[in-house]
Amino acid sequence: MAGEHRPTDLLAGLDPDQLAAVRAPRGPVCVLAGAGTGKTRTIVSRIAALVRAGHVTAGQVLAVTFTTRAAGEMRTRLRAMDVHGAQARTFHAAAWKQLRYFWPRVVGDAPWDLLDGKLRLVGQAAHRAGTGTEREALRDLAGEIEWAKASLIGPEDYPAAAARARRDPPAAPELVAKVYAGYEALKNDARVLDFDDLLLHTAAALEEHSAVAEEFRDRYRCFVVDEYQDVTPLQQRVLDAWLGERDDLTVVGDANQTIYSFAGASPRPLLDFTRRFPEATVVRLERDYRSTPEVVSLANRVIGAARDRPAGSRLRLIGQRPPGPNPRFAEYDDEPAEAAAVAARIRELVDGGVALSEVAVLFRVNAQSEVYEQALTELDIPYLVRGGERFFARQEVRQAMAALRTAAGSDPGGELPALVRALLVPLGLTEEPPPGGRQRERWESLLALVELAEELVATEPGADLRRYAAELEQRAQSQHPPTVEGVTLASLHAAKGLEWDAVFLVGLVEGTMPIQHADGDDAAIEEERRLLYVGVTRARVHLSLTWALARAEGGKRYRRRSRFLYGVIPDNDPASRPAASRQREQRVVERPRFCRVCGDQLHGVMPTKLGRCSDCPADLDEGLLDRLREWRMERSKALRVPAYVIFTDATLLAIAEQRPADRAALVAISGIGASKLDKFGSEVLSLVTGAN
Template sequence: MSNKIQYDKVLNKAQLSAVTAPEGPILVIAGAGSGKTRTLIYRVAWLIERGVPPKEILLLTFTRKAAREMLERAAKLSDRRCKNVSGGTFHSLAQYVLRQEAHRLGFSPSFTIMDRSDMEEATHALVPEVDGEKRSIRLPKRSTIATIISKAANIEKPLDEIMETEYPQFLPVVSQIEHLLTLYREYKRKNNLIDYDDLLLFLRLLLKEDAEIRLQLSNRYKYIMVDEYQDTNRIQSDIIRYLSSLHKNVMAVGDDSQCIYSFRGANFKNMFDFPSHFPEARIIKLEENYRSTQPILTMTNALMDQAREKYTKCLFTRREGNEIPLVIDTGNERDQAFYVCRAIEALLDEGKQLRDIAVLFRAGFHSFELELELTRRNIPFAKYGGFKFMESAHIKDLLAHLRVVINKEDILSWGRLLRLLKNIGPGRSQAIIDWMKKEDVAADRIDEWPGISKEREGFGKLAKLMN
């Protein structure tokens, strides 16, 4: 059963133009808050209403959850067959295809997919083969090695180029990391393993090298929609071109001003390259904003206008609002914290409630300076996302050292700082605490503990610090 949608009644002019666009490549420049998701949902419904079989539609999103929610909303709006549309991420599509066709690339379709922690463990286990058991050189920690290897795969650049620009401190060991990468690739091949980066690389390779599969998939997915196109990388862009080789029915939706995953290899220039990859492309701009007031959008437009490479757009809204945003230029984070706290105190003096005041940060760790100033001024606050400054592990470690200097009976703090020493777990730390209490030992004599053996150097440093 389906519901007939009156598209011209529920969509604005630009959204309607995108939803009802004829076949062919379409690039939708969707400004912030302009109804990007709504447009994709109605596009799915519109295609199915016009007789397109659901299985011929491919909706690629950044998460499987996003795809599922979009298709469920489309089903409620129009036709429950919308749920049968092929929706998911690039990685889920790659896994689906490779499970059936991996033999064409010379490996078993029963491969195991490695997640990030598997990747870190595998490369860490291979380090002795690079450096030997003595560990005579200092390699990056396992998470950094995994990041370097993954970024090299995603942006398809040599390791030394990536390290020169982003990890210059590790350039002296670039040859060892390259050796480690070679061992890692061999390890995956021998054990029929694939990591997330391989999924995309192998799918592209399959589409590029095997004309039969390329045409088969292009014929299967006759209408392709890609969400958050500004956050795709070159590999994903190539996959889209191969998948659409028979028909060019691609709708890419994104905003060049909202690329947030460049650190993972995303390339917002895919937005600018789309018209050259698809010369017949129509460009549709969604500029009506449903989220903000006009003064905020006016400031945003002025800011985005400074970008050197951009699609020109002018966000506007019908929402009322006269509050003009302020841009305050402070000299440093401490001055910024002072200003924000003074502003909060002024609002409190006007009778405003703390629960009605919020401070937003780009990342949680940027709030530390403000947390200290709020605490100093006795202004209560709650932090959402990440730890409060005083709850951070390294701050708690520092405070534990200070507390035992003042109060050697502070068992909790002793337990925390002792476990920072090599080979000291809960059992041994408790034994040390019991000995100190029994013998009435001062903090700076902790290196006299009779149980010390190879840990003596660490205990000596701790005793010196306590003195």
């Protein structure tokens, strides 16, 4: 039959590890899938294979993930494999559907409405509690309430739990608890639910009502959870309620991409999966089909420097693509110069054939976006800010959907993409794109709708306008927009699950990457490292990592590049330092240094730093080294900077070996310049002379 897929077709092109995951028997399966290893294809192929083999019907499958986009992509791929009826939803969407169905039996009255946003009620609760009601303060309070509910923590337990978790609450913990309790009371009085309530009530309905649980478990018998490293205790409770005593569960995740701990997510269920299910099949996917070997190598170096990595996170990616360009590293005097250089490089790539929609600029915090918006505008490069106005909320898209629905009612014939294009011409879809600005944005949105029609016909050759209109409605409900032509500006968190041909990781300085409030917390620092790793693995071919020494043009250059870049940038990379730095290095080469032990010329960073050849005997004063380390720790705490900003370990070692007696001898040690001499010179010399 045309369009029918045989089971063997589903396995074509899968590598041995992917095949092992697809062919694993029913029961607990854990797929440890690194970035770019084809996990989505593996998931849908496993579902399709189980359905084709008769182990389960499509309607008995429930696949859950964490974004509407990922769920939409999963549904599209399942449809392309002729698997219809399998549910692919986010946790919240699945719970909302179940709760509406079971509500009359569990509660008995009319279903409560879903709260559009919680700030209004949080504001009322904050006012009653006597705390600030500024919008930013309310956002912080709402976020803390969300963390508590996702972590299964009630208002009365919040202060103690926040202390254990080392939270940095937006107000005194007791005050946050008071706002939390007030918010819950207001919400219940108004008979409305927030998103976390969807999960809480769904779990409770299954846990407390055996008939509801029995009906649900008879309906769904096979479960798949994507991005399992991001599950919260509340989501795990829902999953446990879904499963009951059964074990027909496939989980897919990568502990190296755990970046939502601040919201309550934990990789522990993924890492402990085989303890819960000792008989589970475990498959590791490490072949990276997304990125070039050069990008993969950099990603491995970034994550490989992490400390105390648990066994389940020790995936090492293996690049499968042909070689590409080396990642670029660059330092700039200030942020405007950095943004201008990034925009110029984007122009080069686009002029060389890279599509605008295949370029992304990623940053740690949204406030970094503005300078890049300005730089791209100056070069007339279209862009879109991810997290801004949603595609289906745009006026031109709403108008287009209304026109398409009206036309679908009369069932016009003709080839679908051409028909859609003709219907959108009156709304502004011209043959040639207009100049930049709002007109161009409108044109790009309409063109994206035509391209979506082409995509639908490619997977469903017989699709007509009625089918296309239904597809648009489904995508609008699940917020699964088509691709719009333009450079993407996004935070690293918002970039999770996406990929581009060219990625620019910008603003990689201490205090931003890692973020300042993470300093002093080893777990938080390692999460920041994983966030950078996620950013690196978004790139397919072109990857650029940049930082600026000052915020404003001509400002004081006090910043330092991110600690995560040390040991990652190749020593011989000519783009890793600005021209002025390369000139200084050239002057250093002209004045060679010699070993203080044997007299030979020194080569390399460490021998130059220590003032001796690596195989010459060291005269180390270990007591002095211990005192220097203690002093450095005290100074770093007092100045609230990382210890290495004071002096690196290598510099302390050099001081403890050479024991400089005066300022001239101290500044002669490589790495100690005039600035550090002025700040710390007298203290260090006192330690040295006091140790003699």
